[in-house]
Amino acid sequence: MTDITSTPVIKLQNLQKKFGIGDAEAYALNGVTLDINKGEFVSIMGPSGCGKTTLLNIIGLLDRSIDGEYELNGQPVATMSRRKQAKIRSQQIGFIFQNFNLIPRLNIIENVALPLIYKGITRTKRLIMASATLRNFHLNEREYYMPHQLSGGQAQRVAIARALVNEPTIILADEPTGNLDSRSSHIIMEELSDLHKRGNTIIMVTHNPRLTTYASRIITMLDGQIDTDTKNEVIHKLEEEIKPVLSIKKRKKTIRRPRKRKK
Amino acid sequence: MHFLLINHIQNARQSLHSSRVRSLLTMLGISIGVCSVTIILALSGGINKLIETQVESLGGNIVVIRPGVDNNITDLNNIQPQQKYTTSTLTENDIKYAQNTNHVQATAPIMILSGSIKADSTAPNNSLILATTPSLLEISNLKIKDGQFLSDNINKKTAVIGGQLSINIFGTESSIGKIITIRGQQFTVIGILKRTNNPVNYNSIDFDNAVIINFSDGKGLNSGVAQIQQINIKADNVSNLNDINDKLNKAISASHKGEKDFSVLIGDQILKPTSTLFRSITGVIVAVAAISLIVGGIGIMNIMLVTVAERTREIGIRKALGATNSDISWQFLIESLAISISGGIIGYISGYIIAFFISNFLIFNPVFNWQIAVIAFVISVITGTLFGIYPAIRAAHKDPIVSLHRYN
Structure with a gap:
């Protein structure tokens, strides 16, 4: 069973992200308030353009120009220098992308070792660590392949290995199975699920409703705002269970709004 | 990092x-x-x-008098490669002043003439006719391979030729006693110079390709006029160079009616025109x-x-x-x-x-x-x-x- 402790790793308060200026101003995020605790597997869903990826970029400290508050491990991000943010990305955050984003001119083991460079680890040690991580993904026979020689599923496993090599506490996955067939998708999701069981915090953005079965918490977004959040439902359910005991009759309601059709 | x-x-x-x-x-x-x-x-x-190395091998006790003022300006519009084509301001009197200056051991005028050199075959264009006095041997560190250098004791029209020139016109380096025709006049070869392989020197003369004749014969070829490109002087000691320099400047200046149309060069200054x-x-x-x-x-x-x-x-x-x-x-x-x-x-x-x-x-x-x-x-x-x-x-x-x- 997942170990969800009560300390929020990520704490967002009325987060806003604007694009454009003047009349062309548009909100990619419009007042997102969200707490994510250590060890959660959060799946963020929603139609294209609802701000899922923007939210992920902000959580991953790639996007700095935001309004509202963001605290990572209790530290406000707004006051951090760029260098400090880069250090946090290097040590605490692992990224997994839809299109894998492996560097095409580096071989597999060098790609996996890439995050370790910025931690100041020597080359030999880097390669040993990368090799060990690849072994966990049963890719150690392909260490010296180039990225274009791998199948999509293998490339994504390499990308996950790269995200894990520096042992981050938070893993951010943006449509990790978006470019994969269902069989590869299943393997990748099993890997992520496995990581979750080992105590990592995972935040995954996806279009695919089937994948949400792996998650411990599902957030749906709409027009830059959080539409539904299963965490609240759990609380609500608990309330429902407690209420009859207290003999207070109330009409059953969920916080779920009528769902809009996806594009 | x-x-x-x-x-x-x-x-x-x-x-x-x-x-x-x-x-x-x-x-x-x-x-x-x-x-x-x-x-x-x-x-x-x-x-x-x-x-x-050249300056060192000469012992550094050489003084050179050249016509014109030697300016060190590297003005591209005003390069004076060699004053071959201008009439020299140096006269035979200047040689005498030089000879009569204290501490001067030897003096040799350099007179470069243009003209044909012929023997069995005609010499190539880069060959040179040089008229000078016997002292040049000592001053310029020339070495004789065969025969002898010019001498005041020989009245006949004699010539010393460079090794390469000898091969060019006679086909051999042993050409002693042979006759060479310079501007229509006949000279007897009395000596062959040892090869120097050194066309860059303070005389601006490639001795390997030169024929050296007596100063008076040179004057004869030039309608009796001395055309002195340079006067080489050897001092008895390096320490006297400045003294000689002063005296020569004064004496020649006086005889040139105060015109500064010559320059006396010592030490490194000698090498400047080449560079x-x-x-x-x-x-x-x-x-x-x-x-x-x-x-x-x-x-x-x-x-x-x-x-x-x-x-x-x-x-x-x-x-x-x-x-x-x-x-x-x-x-x-x-x-x-x-x-x-x-x-x-x-x-x-x-x-x-x-x-x-x-x-x-x-x-x-x-x-x-x-x-x-x-x-x-x-x-x-x-x-x-x-x-x-x-x-x-x-x-x-x-x-x-x-x-x-x-x-x-």
Whole structure:
């Protein structure tokens, strides 16, 4: 069973992200308030353009120009220098992308070792660590392949290995199975699920409703705002269970709004 | 930082290796620049060394009087290569003044005549007729291979010829006693000079290709007028050079009615006229080097901007994985330095290959010293940094989000 402790790793308060200026101003995020605790597997869903990826970029400290508050491990991000943010990305955050984003001119083991460079680890040690991580993904026979020689599923496993090599506490996955067939998708999701069981915090953005079965918490977004959040439902359910005991009759309601059709 | 530096170097090597043709073409500009600089420095070092050895071998006790004022200005519009075609301001009286000055051991006028030299065959154009006195042997350190040098005791029209000239006109180096026709007059060869292989000297005479006749015979060939290009004087001691210099200046000045139309040169000054032309050639090559370095640098900047554009996504990935802005800019700066330094090394090596090739046609060898290597290295580093810094900064300021989603 997942170990969800009560300390929020990520704490967002009325987060806003604007694009454009003047009349062309548009909100990619419009007042997102969200707490994510250590060890959660959060799946963020929603139609294209609802701000899922923007939210992920902000959580991953790639996007700095935001309004509202963001605290990572209790530290406000707004006051951090760029260098400090880069250090946090290097040590605490692992990224997994839809299109894998492996560097095409580096071989597999060098790609996996890439995050370790910025931690100041020597080359030999880097390669040993990368090799060990690849072994966990049963890719150690392909260490010296180039990225274009791998199948999509293998490339994504390499990308996950790269995200894990520096042992981050938070893993951010943006449509990790978006470019994969269902069989590869299943393997990748099993890997992520496995990581979750080992105590990592995972935040995954996806279009695919089937994948949400792996998650411990599902957030749906709409027009830059959080539409539904299963965490609240759990609380609500608990309330429902407690209420009859207290003999207070109330009409059953969920916080779920009528769902809009996806594009 | 130390680990990162090594990593950046490995990365640069890998990146250059993966686009070899492009990198080599980019290096070419820097190579040509550094190559020209190396050639100039190696050859000018060679000629300086040669002249230094000459001055040393003469013992440094030589004074030379030349017509005209010797100015050291390296004005390209005003080069006086050799005053062959002007009428000299030096007179026979000046020779006498020189001979009568204290501490002067020997005096020899140099009178260069133009005209044909004939024997079995006609001498080539670069051959030279030189009229002088027997003292030249002592002053200019000439060596006789066969026979004897000019002498005051022989009344007959005699000539001493250079080894190469002898071969050119007689087909042999043993031509003693043979008759040579200079401007229609016949001279008997009484001596052959030992080869010097040294056409660059303070007399500006290639003795290997010269025929030397008596001063009076020279005057005879020139309608009885002495046309003195130079008066060579040997002092008895180096310490008396300044004294001789002063006295000669005063005496000749007086006889030239106060006109300063001559110059007395001592020590290093003697060697200057030869290097004036050399300096102007050097100037031209330096300009070529500077232009090719600038063009090469622009080439580096251009290629680095292309590389940065190509690797936009890589920059995004690296930033997402924890690279700071300075990590990214160092990565690209070191890559441009790798191009310029490799180009510099290629240029340095090819510069020496070309310098040695050129020296086959010259009488001196290029010099090897650490200064040239350091200069070549510094030039490459400066060019690489100067033209690599803008692409590097541009790379560092790429927005990671835009970079990551660029090719999605």
